[in-house]
Each structure stands twice: as structure tokens, then as C-alpha cells.
Amino acid sequence: MLHLDVVMMMECERLKIKVICEVILNKIRQWYTLLVYHMEFFLMQLVVVRKIPRHVAFIMDGNRRYAREMNLPIPMGHLEGLQMLQRLLRWLYLLRVPEVTVYAFSIENFKRPQSEVSLLQAIARNAIYHVKRHEIDYRRANIRFQLIGRIDMLPEDIRQVLISAEAQTKDCTGMRINIAAAYTSRDDIVGGIREVCRKVKNNTMHPHDVNEEEIERNLRTNRCNKPDLLIRTSGETRLSDFLLWEVCDSMLYFLPKNWPCLTLWDIVKALLHFQRHSKSLPGDKSGVKVDSVVKDEQHTRPYEEEVEDYLEEHQEIKNTMYILDNFQRYTKRTNIALYKDF
Numbered sequence: 001m002l003h004l005d006v007v008m009m010m011e012c013e014r015l016k017i018k019v020i021c022e023v024i025l026n027k028i029r030q031w032y033t034l035l036v037y038h039m040e041f042f043l044m045q046l047v048v049v050r051k052i053p054r055h056v057a058f059i060m061d062g063n064r065r066y067a068r069e070m071n072l073p074i075p076m077g078h079l080e081g082l083q084m085l086q087r088l089l090r091w092l093y094l095l096r097v098p099e100v101t102v103y104a105f106s107i108e109n110f111k112r113p114q115s116e117v118s119l120l121q122a123i124a125r126n127a128i129y130h131v132k133r134h135e136i137d138y139r140r141a142n143i144r145f146q147l148i149g150r151i152d153m154l155p156e157d158i159r160q161v162l163i164s165a166e167a168q169t170k171d172c173t174g175m176r177i178n179i180a181a182a183y184t185s186r187d188d189i190v191g192g193i194r195e196v197c198r199k200v201k202n203n204t205m206h207p208h209d210v211n212e213e214e215i216e217r218n219l220r221t222n223r224c225n226k227p228d229l230l231i232r233t234s235g236e237t238r239l240s241d242f243l244l245w246e247v248c249d250s251m252l253y254f255l256p257k258n259w260p261c262l263t264l265w266d267i268v269k270a271l272l273h274f275q276r277h278s279k280s281l282p283g284d285k286s287g288v289k290v291d292s293v294v295k296d297e298q299h300t301r302p303y304e305e306e307v308e309d310y311l312e313e314h315q316e317i318k319n320t321m322y323i324l325d326n327f328q329r330y331t332k333r334t335n336i337a338l339y340k341d342f
Contacts, residue, residue: 062258
């Protein structure tokens, strides 16, 4: 009997410890979420001191290399890359970047082994069905989707969802996300030239009227602005047949990291580099001025009241956060060039 009582007491103590540990872990998660939010907000404030690019394009390279380096299956590398894209779009939305283009799927990818092509298409389905499920949220955020490429080459279900996303957001006037799928720049240029030749052949255009502007009007990218900044990951320093016509005056920024390893700090450094060197670019590439970053309360809303109560009891922490939140205004008053080392 005594032995049973001891066992029950020990079990009760074990359960108490388990509950306490769960409470502590939950608090740690909450505070970690808030810490990440404030760190991200602080980094973004460094960027909006100066003008940001109107249009940023991305070559998302390094998913397979990342998987091999981490001893993961290749599908896991592509899934990590998809999650990275979702984080990236959130960061750029908060930074108020007006336009983003991502190289989602090259025509050359169709030449890969069929197993990998099927895998990439399965991941694409996962991504676009996520877009479809959150279509209302994207419209509420005033985000517009545009397609670039020969979407007739894509599977029917993927094509229909992409067309639907483009149609449902066509009236949105906020951030524009261009998805380059089944696309290569040379294929696009050839298609544009063919269309111009057809007009000349049908006598709807005189040969002397053929110029750069006419070819541009017949490219699949004719609804997009030319990129101010193109970023490629994985350490490769080539364009891989992406926006060859459009990036003639753009700043090119190559990152040694694989795509899934990208961080907010990498994006901040790229934007600071752009701010420092954009005046040397041809044309008007100085970017657009924004007032501040978008405050994303999605990840902090459940904890706001609890944190405010805690800060009221710990005034020294609140004072520190006040200093950080006012750092941008301080830099504007003193005209500190935060980006001088980039």
C-alpha cells in the first residue's frame, strides 16, 4: 500500500513538472514570436530610411544543392524552397516593394528527368492551391498576381488555378507578384519577333516601324515594369535565360547562399546595396520612397495585451523597446548613412 502511494505521488509530481514545462515552453514560443517580429521590424526600418526598388526579380536557385548538403531527399529541398518563397513575399510586402517577379519554372526544366519534373509540378500544385485557399486574403491585402510564360505547357489543373488567381486579383492595385512559369527569355523574345513579323507580313505594320518599343509590346512581360534589382542565390553568376531583355539596365546581386537558406538580413543587405549604388545605374533606377514598413500584427495579435501588461510592470524593458522603435526617426534627423558599408 505504501509503495502504491509513493508511485502515485511520483506520478503526480511528474505530471506537475510536465504541465509546468509546457507552460514555460508556450511562454518561450510567445516571446520568441514577438522577438522575431521586433527584430524583423527593426531591420526593415533600416531600409525604408532611403528609397526602395520599384521592382525586384529573383532567380530562386539552390534547392537541390541545399538538399544534398543537408543530406535530405531532393523533394525536401524543393519544399524548403517553397516555404522560403512564402517568407520572402511576406517580407517584401511589409517593405512595400511594389512589384516582385520570381522565376518559378523554366522551359528548360521540362528536360530534366520525368520523376523530378513530376515532383516540381506536385510542389507547384501545393503552392498554387495555397494561393487559391487564401485568395480572399490576397485580395484583401490588395495583391495582384500576373503570369509570365507559356502556361499552355503546364498541366491543366495548374493552369486553371493560375488563370483563376490572375483573374480574381486583376483589379488589385497594391503589390504585384509576377510568376514566370514555363518561361525562358529567349523563347519570349522569339515569340515577340514572330508576332512583329506577322504584322509586317499582313501589312498592318511597315518594316520601318519595327523598333525596340514594338518588340517590347509583343513580349509576355509587356505588362511588367523593368526590374530595378535582380537577385540570384546559390553563388551562380549567370542569368539562366531569365529576363535577358528586361534587365539590361538593372542591378545584379548574387548571393552565395542556397535559396532555402535566405534570411531577412540577406534581403536587407541587398536593398542597402541597391540604395548605395542605384544612382550609377542608367535611367531612373533610384527607387520609390515609402513612409514606413507595414505593421504585420498577424503573428503578435494573440499576445499583445499580455505583453503590454508585462511591460507596464517592467518599465526598463519598455524604455528599451521605445528606443528601438524610434531609431529610424533618429537616423533621419541626423542623416546617418546606414548603408555606407554595403
